[in-house]
Amino acid sequence: YDREEHTLRELRIFLRDMCKKLASNKLFFMFTKPVDTEEVPDYPTIIKQPMDLETMMTKVDFHRYECAKDFLNDIELICQNALEYNPARTSADKQIRHRACSLRDYAYTLIKTEMDTDFEEKCQEISKKR
Numbered sequence: 184y185d186r187e188e189h190t191l192r193e194l195r196i197f198l199r200d201m202c203k204k205l206a207s208n209k210l211f212f213m214f215t216k217p218v219d220t221e222e223v224p225d226y227p228t229i230i231k232q233p234m235d236l237e238t239m240m241t242k243v244d245f246h247r248y249e250c251a252k253d254f255l256n257d258i259e260l261i262c263q264n265a266l267e268y269n270p271a272r273t274s275a276d277k278q279i280r281h282r283a284c285s286l287r288d289y290a291y292t293l294i295k296t297e298m299d300t301d302f303e304e305k306c307q308e309i310s311k312k313r
């Protein structure tokens with residue numbers, strides 16, 4: 184099996200583990216599933232590109248991520264969406280913004296500490312060529 188496909192398979196295994204770790208943290212439960220537009224009808228009028236951890240797990244399976252950077256871009260999207268949808272100075276909005284920033288920092292740190300730098304560089308090289 185060619186070396187590049189082996190590298191990308193290893194990346195998918197790593198990213199599924201990242202998704203699982205993030206989604207299993209109670210702090211991030213509100214980011215684990217798509218926002219329910221029945222419950223929150225004004226959400227799609229404000230947030231044009233929704234993202235959540237379950238959708239990210241599906242994207243891993245559909246080979247939509249070729250490097251950790253692409254994965255972290257979607258984490259960034261989850262975070263930005265929450266900051267945009269919860270701008271108020273109320274404690275409710277502040278807490279959700281804090282959770283969103285924690286998700287972002289936790290994901291970056293997890294990847295930085297658990298992923299080999301050379302491996303990510305190899306993935307980015309493959310991604311650039313495709």
Ligand SMILES: CC(=O)c1nc(NC(=O)[C@H]2CNCCN2)sc1-c1cc(O)cc(O)c1
Binds near residue numbers: 218271
């Ligand atoms: C993820 C997110 O951005 C989100 N933001 C919310 N904001 C509010 O409820 C603020 C908005 N300003 C006025 C006071 N309420 S609720 C919510 C959410 C929580 C869940 O448990 C599941 C879910 O799908 C979405």
